[in-house]
Amino acid sequence: RSSDLYGDNVEELDFIVGKILGALEKEGLQNKTLTYFTSDHGGYLEARDGNAQLGGWNGIYKGGKGMGGYEGGIRVPGIFRWPGVLPANTVINEPTSLMDVYPTVVYLGGGTLPKDRVIDGRNLMPLLQGLVTHSEHEFMFHYCGLSLHAVRWHQAETGATWKAHYMTPVFHPFGAGACYGRRMCQCIGEHVIHHKPPLLFELSRSEEH
Numbered sequence: 558r559s560s561d562l563y564g565d566n567v568e569e570l571d572f573i574v575g576k577i578l579g580a581l582e583k584e585g586l587q588n589k590t591l592t593y594f595t596s597d598h599g600g601y602l603e604a605r606d607g608n609a610q611l612g613g614w615n616g617i618y619k620g621g622k623g624m625g626g627y628e629g630g631i632r633v634p635g636i637f638r639w640p641g642v643l644p645a646n647t648v649i650n651e652p653t654s655l656m657d658v659y660p661t662v663v664y665l666g667g668g669t670l671p672k673d674r675v676i677d678g679r680n681l682m683p684l685l686q687g688l689v690t691h692s693e694h695e696f697m698f699h700y701c702g703l704s705l706h707a708v709r710w711h712q713a714e715t716g717a718t719w720k721a722h723y724m725t726p727v728f729h730p731f732g733a734g735a736c737y738g739r740r741m742c743q744c745i746g747e748h749v750i751h752h753k754p755p756l757l758f759e760l761s762r763s764e765e766h
Contacts (some may be wrong), residue, residue: 563611578638588641591665595635597655598622602629602735603742617765619734623741625701626722628765643685651692652709652718657681701744709760720766721755 574594581587601612602621612622620627635653637643656678663670664680679693697709706724711717726742726749728735736742743749758766 563613588639590639591642591661592638593635593658594638595655596633599629599631599633601741603737603739605737619765620726620742621735623701623744624706624726625704625744626699626707626720626725628760631699637685644687647687649684651684651690652694652697652711653681653684653692654678654694654697704745704749706744706749716761718760720758720760722752722758722766723755724749724751725756726750 578587578592581590581592598621599613599615599618600610600621601623602610602615604610604612615621615629615632618627618629618632620629622630624630654677657680658678660670660676660678661681664682670676677698683689684692691713692711694709695711695713698705699707699709701724704724707720707722710719710721712719724744726736726744727747728742729737729739756766760766
């Protein structure tokens with residue numbers, strides 16, 4: 558049944574990741590390898606079969622895959638593993654980005670970042686090793702294609718996190734939490750609502766936006 562497809566994919570993914578970790582251990586490389594498991598987007602809400610959700614779910618977070626600003630589309634968990642280097646059984650509730658992979662790998666490889674361009678990512682190792690308590694990202698910009706949909710600001714002095722939405726998708730049908738009946742929400746033109754002034758939320762009090 559199509560409703561079993563999501564579970565099949567999760568089981569297959571679990572099996573493949575286990576094979577990769579097993580290969581590292583077999584070759585004695587587990588203490589020399591940083592493993593990072595994550596996703597590039599939240600659950601695909603429009604993937605449904607009747608009432609069965611086939612593309613995952615995002616809990617309290619609004620929106621999903623293809624939505625450039627909503628937390629349900631951009632907030633995903635990350636699992637790091639490096640025995641002997643990273644502390645085990647540690648939870649970090651700081652925002653990071655897939656753009657952080659590049660400067661982190663460059664640092665671990667002993668390289669230097671290019672000086673002729675702006676590098677938006679940050680080296681994650683101080684945060685992962687517990688040497689600092691906060692992400693280096695004061696601002697995080699959330700795009701869909703070339704369009705800026707939202708900006709997150711971590712206010713260091715107070716610890717508060719604010720988020721401004723400049724565009725949000727037009728849900729279908731009206732009042733739904735996704736674009737049901739379509740492949741996914743589009744992020745330009747008549748498919749978005751432009752907010753002037755932007756919608757402002759304090760994520761440190763209410764995380765779902």
